[in-house]
Every structure is written in structure tokens, then in C-alpha cells.
Amino acid sequence: MVPWFLAINESDLDDGEKKPLLLEGTKMLLVRQESSFYALSNICPHMNCPLSKGILDEYVIQCLCHDWRFDIRNGEFLDAKEIKIDSYETKVTDGKVYVNIEK
Amino acid sequence: MDAKKRMDQFRTMFQRIIDPLGYKFSPDTELVDFLLEQEVMLEKEKGSPFCPCQGLKGEREYDMKLVCPCIPFHRDHYDAMKRCWCGLYVHKDVEDPDELVQISKKDFEASRNKC
Amino acid sequence: MDTKKIMDKSRKMFQRVVEPLGHNSSLDEKTENISNDEASGFESETHTKKVTIYALTTCPWCKKARKFFMEKNAQVEYIEYDKADEETRKSIKEECSSYMEELAFPVIKSGGNVVVGYDTKKYASLLEQ
Known part of the structure; x- marks a missing residue:
């Protein structure tokens, strides 16, 4: 099975924007920053809040529930790097954004 | 949702967080049940399961660092005690939680500066 | 909850605590001050230490x-x-900001001394001072 799945059109998301997605049954958060796309689990590992409702500041997403902050580039929780949200590879081909759903 | 069910959800969610940090729920199950019950009440009253043993200041930035499990925000201090402030969590190697004492942050910092 | 209710609740709570210790709380219904109420159970004790505890329910x-x-x-x-x-x-x-940045409970004060946290060894030396 090819793990790459079409997520959105490149033009659907501007820099600094984020979007929740359901891809193959996985709740994901897609973020575009500095022209790159980042895909992460949309569920905060603390208490399952959707990160898509959080605040994006450069490469940091802050959960709206309890202000836990994660690096969108690798999913690391800023206050304890042992805690990570799943992050997924992305690629852009012909104006379309694909996500590799294998962690 | 009834309190018991929410307590079980806390157990599952918080286990995920504390495990990679080297902590486990205290073997003192009576204490764990009591504290989780308090957290369910605190969540109902104040919106989040805050630490039952630390006071809130009404400043979001401060208070949010007291939402359970608050280990990531007080790690050096808790690591020195081998437990979190309220004793809900202990280091994985702790078998008898009664041997551990609460060391105030001030005393902890003073002892750290001596080293 | 009004003050009267809080007082009644406190009486019941204190009674629960002192009874197993073989004391009668002998709370005076007319007394307004809860802390004095509690202390009145120990009138027979001489040189008792006064201790203030800041706590959370x-x-x-x-x-x-x-x-x-x-x-x-x-x-x-x-x-x-x-x-x-x-x-x-x-x-x-x-007051606590002079002992600590955080608000960790319990805080025990006796004389001019303060102990933050539960530590019976420190408590014992508080009573000796």
C-alpha cells in the first residue's frame, strides 16, 4: 500500500494557516509555515483537545485547553521533549499536498 | 459524566504523559483515588484538573502550569523529591511513597545551589 | 454559604478530628471565632504551641x-x-510570596518560623522551638 495520501491543494492554505483533516481515519493538523507543510496528529496528548483550535506562532502551536506548546516541525512538547505528538512527512507534487500516513 | 468515569479517563490520559517522564501513579491507591476525585471536582468547578495541593493565583500563565500532570513545568524540583508536590505521581523506582517528603521549592533551590 | 453555615460545618469537622484523640472539642456556641473554638478544646493543656496552617480543602x-x-x-x-x-x-x-514564588500547601507557621510542605521532622522541631 502506498502510504501517501492527497491532503489538500497547495493553494488551499496560506503561510501561517492551519487546517484540521481526517486522513484515512486519522485526525490530523496540517500547517503551512514559511512555504513548508507540516502534518501532525490533531489531538493534544495531554487531554485530547484538538490542536487545530490552538494558536500558531511561527513553528509553535499552543493548545487552547491548557496552553501546552508543541513544535510543528517534529511534534515535540516544548516543556518535556520526551512527550511528542505524532508527526507525518509531507510532499508537494503538482500543486497538491500529500501526507505520508506512516508515522 | 459521573465522577468515577472521569477519574478513569484521567488515569488513562495522564498515564500517557507521566510514563515517558519516568513517573508512575503512586502505589498508595487510597491517596491516588482521593486526589483524582479532587481533580474531577476542580475540573467541574474551575474548568481544569488543577493540582489539589497548590493554590491558584488567578493568572492564566501561572495557573496553567498547575494543571495535572504538572511535572513538565516543575521537573527539577519534583525529580529531587522523586514525587510530584501532591504525591499523585512518584518516580518509577519508588516502592514506598511514605519514605518521600515534600521539600519546599525554596529548600530545593538552596540545596541545589550548594552543590 | 453564609458565615453561620461555615461555622457549623467547621464545628462538625473539628469535632470529627478531636474526638478520636480522646478530646472533647467543647465548642462554645456563642464564640464567633472558629480558631478560638478549636483551641478551647485544649484549655487544660498548658504551654500549648499556637500553630497556623494555610491549607486547601x-x-x-x-x-x-x-x-x-x-x-x-x-x-x-x-x-x-x-x-x-x-x-x-x-x-x-x-504573605506567602515572602516564603515562596508558588503557593504550595500546607504552610505551617509557628512563632516566627514557617514550614512549607508536609514534613513531620520539621514539624517536630517547630514545636520544640
Whole structure:
């Protein structure tokens, strides 16, 4: 099975924007920053809040529930790097954004 | 949702967080049940399961660092005690939680500066 | 909850604590001050230490601290930060800021000494001072 799945059109998301997605049954958060796309689990590992409702500041997403902050580039929780949200590879081909759903 | 069910959800969610940090729920199950019950009440009253043993200041930035499990925000201090402030969590190697004492942050910092 | 109700609740609570210790709380219905009420159970004790405990209703270590000092026949004034009125909370917050940045409970004060946290060894030396 090819793990790459079409997520959105490149033009659907501007820099600094984020979007929740359901891809193959996985709740994901897609973020575009500095022209790159980042895909992460949309569920905060603390208490399952959707990160898509959080605040994006450069490469940091802050959960709206309890202000836990994660690096969108690798999913690391800023206050304890042992805690990570799943992050997924992305690629852009012909104006379309694909996500590799294998962690 | 009834309190018991929410307590079980806390157990599952918080286990995920504390495990990679080297902590486990205290073997003192009576204490764990009591504290989780308090957290369910605190969540109902104040919106989040805050630490039952630390006071809130009404400043979001401060208070949010007291939402359970608050280990990531007080790690050096808790690591020195081998437990979190309220004793809900202990280091994985702790078998008898009664041997551990609460060391105030001030005393902890003073002892750290001596080293 | 009005003051009367809080007082009644406190009486019941204190009674629960002192009874197993073989004391009668002998709370005076007319007395307005809860902390004095509590202390009146130990009138026969001479040279009892006065101890103030700042606590939270949700904190088991605060309850253990109170039990420790009551068993040592100290006069315990037990103030719950989370249920106190705004003014009391503010004054506790301000006072505690001189001992610590955080608001960790229990806080035990006796004479000019302060212990933050549950530590029976430190409590014993507080009583000796």
C-alpha cells in the first residue's frame, strides 16, 4: 500500500494557516509555515483537545485547553521533549499536498 | 459524566504523559483515588484538573502550569523529591511513597545551589 | 454559604478530628471565632504551641499536617485558602510570596518560623522551638 495520501491543494492554505483533516481515519493538523507543510496528529496528548483550535506562532502551536506548546516541525512538547505528538512527512507534487500516513 | 468515569479517563490520559517522564501513579491507591476525585471536582468547578495541593493565583500563565500532570513545568524540583508536590505521581523506582517528603521549592533551590 | 453555615460545618469537622484523640472539642456556641473554638478544646493543656496552617480543602497533606499538630496538642488555626473570602486569599497570597514564588500547601507557621510542605521532622522541631 502506498502510504501517501492527497491532503489538500497547495493553494488551499496560506503561510501561517492551519487546517484540521481526517486522513484515512486519522485526525490530523496540517500547517503551512514559511512555504513548508507540516502534518501532525490533531489531538493534544495531554487531554485530547484538538490542536487545530490552538494558536500558531511561527513553528509553535499552543493548545487552547491548557496552553501546552508543541513544535510543528517534529511534534515535540516544548516543556518535556520526551512527550511528542505524532508527526507525518509531507510532499508537494503538482500543486497538491500529500501526507505520508506512516508515522 | 459521573465522577468515577472521569477519574478513569484521567488515569488513562495522564498515564500517557507521566510514563515517558519516568513517573508512575503512586502505589498508595487510597491517596491516588482521593486526589483524582479532587481533580474531577476542580475540573467541574474551575474548568481544569488543577493540582489539589497548590493554590491558584488567578493568572492564566501561572495557573496553567498547575494543571495535572504538572511535572513538565516543575521537573527539577519534583525529580529531587522523586514525587510530584501532591504525591499523585512518584518516580518509577519508588516502592514506598511514605519514605518521600515534600521539600519546599525554596529548600530545593538552596540545596541545589550548594552543590 | 453564609458565615453561620461555615461555622457549623467547621464545628462538625473539628469535632470529627478531636474526638478520636480522646478530646472533647467543647465548642462554645456563642464564640464567633472558629480558631478560638478549636483551641478551647485544649484549655487544660498548658504551654500549648499556637500553630497556623494555610491549607486547601482538596489537599490530603494539609489534613495530615492538621492531624499531626492536633495530636501534639497544639492550638491549630486552620485556614483553607480555596474557600476563604477574597480578602483573606489576598493576604495569604501576599504573605506567602515572602516564603515562596508558588503557593504550595500546607504552610505551617509557628512563632516566627514557617514550614512549607508536609514534613513531620520539621514539624517536630517547630514545636520544640
